[in-house]
Amino acid sequence: MLTVKNLKKSFGSFVAVKGVSFEVKKGEVLGFLGPNGAGKSTTMRMITGFLSPTDGTAEICGHDILKDPVAAKACLGYLPENAPSYRAMTVTDFLTFIGRIRGYAGAELKRRVDDVIERTSLGSVRHQTIETLSKGYRQRTSFAQAILHDPSVLIMDEPTDGLDPNQKFAVRQMIKAMASEKAIIVSTHILEEVDAVCTRCVIIAHGEVVAQGTPDELRAKDPQGGRLDVVFRNLTLSKEEQQEAARLADQNTKKEAK
Amino acid sequence: MCPCKQVKTIFRREFKSYFDSPVAYVFLVAFLVLVGFLTFGMTRFYENRQANLMPFFFWHPWVYLLLVPAVTMGTWAEERRNGTIELLLTLPVTLTQCLLGKFLAAWAFIGVALALTFPVVLTTYWLGNPDGGAILCGYVGSYLMAGAAVAIGVFASALSRSQMISFVVSLAFCFFLMIIGFDPVVNAVAAWGVPAGIVDAVSQCSLLTHFDSMRRGVLDLYDIGYYIGVMVFMLAAAQVVTENRKAA
Numbered sequence: 046m047l048t049v050k051n052l053k054k055s056f057g058s059f060v061a062v063k064g065v066s067f068e069v070k071k072g073e074v075l076g077f078l079g080p081n082g083a084g085k086s087t088t089m090r091m092i093t094g095f096l097s098p099t100d101g102t103a104e105i106c107g108h109d110i111l112k113d114p115v116a117a118k119a120c121l122g123y124l125p126e127n128a129p130s131y132r133a134m135t136v137t138d139f140l141t142f143i144g145r146i147r148g149y150a151g152a153e154l155k156r157r158v159d160d161v162i163e164r165t166s167l168g169s170v171r172h173q174t175i176e177t178l179s180k181g182y183r184q185r186t187s188f189a190q191a192i193l194h195d196p197s198v199l200i201m202d203e204p205t206d207g208l209d210p211n212q213k214f215a216v217r218q219m220i221k222a223m224a225s226e227k228a229i230i231v232s233t234h235i236l237e238e239v240d241a242v243c244t245r246c247v248i249i250a251h252g253e254v255v256a257q258g259t260p261d262e263l264r265a266k267d268p269q270g271g272r273l274d275v276v277f278r279n280l281t282l283s284k285e286e287q288q289e290a291a292r293l294a295d296q297n298t299k300k301e302a303k
Numbered sequence: 304m305c306p307c308k309q310v311k312t313i314f315r316r317e318f319k320s321y322f323d324s325p326v327a328y329v330f331l332v333a334f335l336v337l338v339g340f341l342t343f344g345m346t347r348f349y350e351n352r353q354a355n356l357m358p359f360f361f362w363h364p365w366v367y368l369l370l371v372p373a374v375t376m377g378t379w380a381e382e383r384r385n386g387t388i389e390l391l392l393t394l395p396v397t398l399t400q401c402l403l404g405k406f407l408a409a410w411a412f413i414g415v416a417l418a419l420t421f422p423v424v425l426t427t428y429w430l431g432n433p434d435g436g437a438i439l440c441g442y443v444g445s446y447l448m449a450g451a452a453v454a455i456g457v458f459a460s461a462l463s464r465s466q467m468i469s470f471v472v473s474l475a476f477c478f479f480l481m482i483i484g485f486d487p488v489v490n491a492v493a494a495w496g497v498p499a500g501i502v503d504a505v506s507q508c509s510l511l512t513h514f515d516s517m518r519r520g521v522l523d524l525y526d527i528g529y530y531i532g533v534m535v536f537m538l539a540a541a542q543v544v545t546e547n548r549k550a551a
Contacts (some may be wrong), residue, residue, distance in 0.1 A: 093393040095549060119395040129386035131316070145312040146394045190390070275326040 046071050046228040047198050051101035052091050054084075061087045063252040064101065074220065076243035076260075077232040080281050084252040085232045086126055088201050092230075093123045103251040107197050119147070122196035126203055128187035131239060132176035136167055136186050139175060147194045156215070159192055165189040165219070181212040188219065199229045205238065217241045236273045250281035309396045313404025314411075321374075321412050324496060330373065338364050342423065354431025359423055360441045360518035364481055364511055367413075367452045372473040374412055375456025376466040378405045383464035392549065400544055405446040406457050406534075413449045417442065437520030444517025447530035448510055452477050454537035461544045477510065484509020 047069040051130035054062040062084040069075045079085050090096040090275040094110045094117060103110045109179045131139055140158045149157055162171055165185045170178055175186055184204070191199060206221070220229060220242050231242060239246055239260050247257045256263060260273070267275045278290060319328040338359070340347045346358035382388040391401060411523050427433045452473075459473035461464075482488045484506040493502045510533075513526040 090389070093395050095389050115395045118393060121393070123390075123393045125386065125389040125393070127386055129390050131320070131387055132385065133320060134316075142312065142316050143394070146396060148308075148395075187390075190343060287530060 046106055047092070047230070048104040049088075049092060049101075050103065052098050052103065053100040054087050054091060054096065055099050061252055062098075064090070065249060065252070065254055066101075067247050067254065067257065068232060071196070071228050072225050073245055074224050074229045074231060074243050076239045076246040077230050077249070078234065078236070078239065078246055078277065079232075079249040080234060083249050083281065084248065086202055088249070089123075089200055089230070089232060092138065093121060093131055093200055094118055105294060119194075120197050122191035122194065122199045124187050124191040124199075124201040126206070128184045130175050130183065130187055133174055135174050136162070136178075136189075136289065137170045139186065140189055143190045143193055149194075161189045161193045164192070166215075181208055184208060184212070184216070188216065192223070197227055199223070199227050201230065202232050203234075204231060205233070205235065238276060239273060248280055255280045306397070306400060309400045310407070311403045313396070313401055314408045317378075317405050317408030318411055321408070327412070330370065330406065331416050331419060334366065334370055335419055337370075338362060338420055339370050339423075341366070354427055354433040356423065356427060356433070356438050356441055359420075360445060360514075363445045363518075364448060364514060367449050368474065368477050368481060370416075370472045371413065371449060371452040371477070372456050372459070375409050375453055375460055375473060376470040377408060377460065378457050378465055379460040379541075380466045380469050384466075398466060398542055398545060402457070402538055402545070405455060406454060406538060409457065410453045413453060414446060417449065434520060440520045441518045441521045443522065444514050444526070447517075447527060448514050451510055451530045451533040451537070454534040454541075455480075458537045458541040458544065461541045461548070480508065480510045482509075484512035484515075 049065060049067050052062055052065045053060070055302065065084070065088050067075070067100065073202060077085055078088070087096065091098045092105075094114045097111070102112075103117075103227055105117040106120040110117045130140075134142070137158065140161060141154065144154045144157050162168055165188055167182065167189060170182055175183060178186065184207075188201075188204065191201070201220075205216050208216065217238070220231065223229070224242075224244075231238065235241070243260060245257070245259055246263055248255050248263070256266070256276075263276050264271045267273075267278070269275075279287065282290060305389070341362040342359045346361060348358050351358060379388070382391060392398065424438060427438075455476050456473040459476060460469040462472060463469055489502060489506050493499065507529075513529045516523060517526055
């Protein structure tokens with residue numbers, strides 16, 4: 046449902062993304078992993094049509110994001126980083142605005158908004174302005190915005206960032222509940238998320254894909270312990286940085302032993 | 304789906320957002336107080352003993368100069384600062400639809416302010432027997448000029464994420480477009496010995512020159528075309544700037 050073809054992006058002489066390709070099928074939840082600054086957000090912004098790529102393209106439900114952006118965006122739900130929304134609007138007004146832009150009107154619009162408020166448990170705050178909400182509710186409002194039109198492709202940029210453990214759990218349950226009918230991408234740098242929701246992972250570092258596979262396949266890359274964080278470090282750090290990390294870990298173990 | 308429906312949706316949200324904060328009411332009061340004070344206090348509307356709105360319209364460009372940038376400075380700068388630009392531009396709308404919706408909303412808001420000056424018209428009708436056509440023409444001219452200033456403001460707002468910068472840029476831009484047609488300045492430049500043809504050509508680019516005839520009650524297609532031209536040009540420029548600096 047989503048095909049990413051050799052996306053590249055440079056800002057001046059700085060190359061942020063150096064040719065990223067992958068595919069997400071219906072029923073898959075793809076974990077998009079990488080350290081901060083690896084190019085995760087830039088890649089997602091290109092897939093969603095916010096940034097225009099220097100080279101390459103993406104196809105959403107068969108619509109090329111460069112050639113037919115409006116049709117591609119219509120099939121897409123996007124939760125940007127930090128969950129931006131119009132803070133002076135109430136939750137209901139905000140979702141109604143999004144619904145209208147998505148082409149709904151009248152009874153259908155009202156039904157969609159009520160339904161999504163129900164699904165994301167926003168009922169108790171629906172008449173409050175977004176600026177008065179806690180971070181968890183704000184995140185959920187943004188989540189509601191992304192799934193209001195029941196998109197075939199859902200892209201979320203760090204959906205659990207800054208949430209408390211209960212809220213993280215709730216977001217993951219919502220993702221799981223939708224997983225079977227959609228193609229979903231979740232970017233994150235929280236590795237526990239991978240086991241919680243993802244069926245497959247792509248790891249990027251320095252703007253390139255360094256590994257992809259199921260969580261178990263990735264774990265197999267650390268023959269000793271089978272730990273994801275070790276695999277992640279080995280893939281995303283340079284040789285010197287790896288040695289430095291190993292030295293620090295070693296020091297700490299010795300201290301603890303004393 | 305009709306593309307104008309998207310423009311309408313964005314227009315509605317933007318227009319309503321002006322009234323979400325007290326700023327809108329502060330603005331409306333400031334506009335009316337300023338226009339009222341300048342008309343009655345500075346140009347001695349009553350003492351003229353003439354039933355026309357020339358002294359009233361005379362001040363409109365200068366009031367717009369100060370207040371239009373205040374209305375438009377947030378149009379894109381605020382979207383950038385809050386990150387909502389990423390949300391808006393990943394919805395199934397084109398950038399042109401967003402721009403048009405925002406522009407029309409700001410212009411309509413200025414329209415509300417302008418419409419609220421109606422007591423001046425009523426006063427004139429009550430005191431004398433003014434030329435209704437000339438008044439209408441003055442209002443049309445004033446509103447068109449406001450539209451040009453709004454388009455400049457929307458462009459300036461697209462330049463940066465700081466509302467302050469976009470305010471200053473659009474104020475400076477509008478001020479420049481005004482003084483090149485401001486009579487004292489034009490006369491001074493002509494007195495330096497600059498050829499009349501050049502002076503005239505430059506002052507034809509001014510927001511003021513084209514308003515002058517309209518506030519006297521002369522409605523000319525050439526003047527209307529000028530204002531529409533400025534709007535189209537500035538909105539096209541805003542489109543290019545926004546397209547190139549989305550993530551900035």
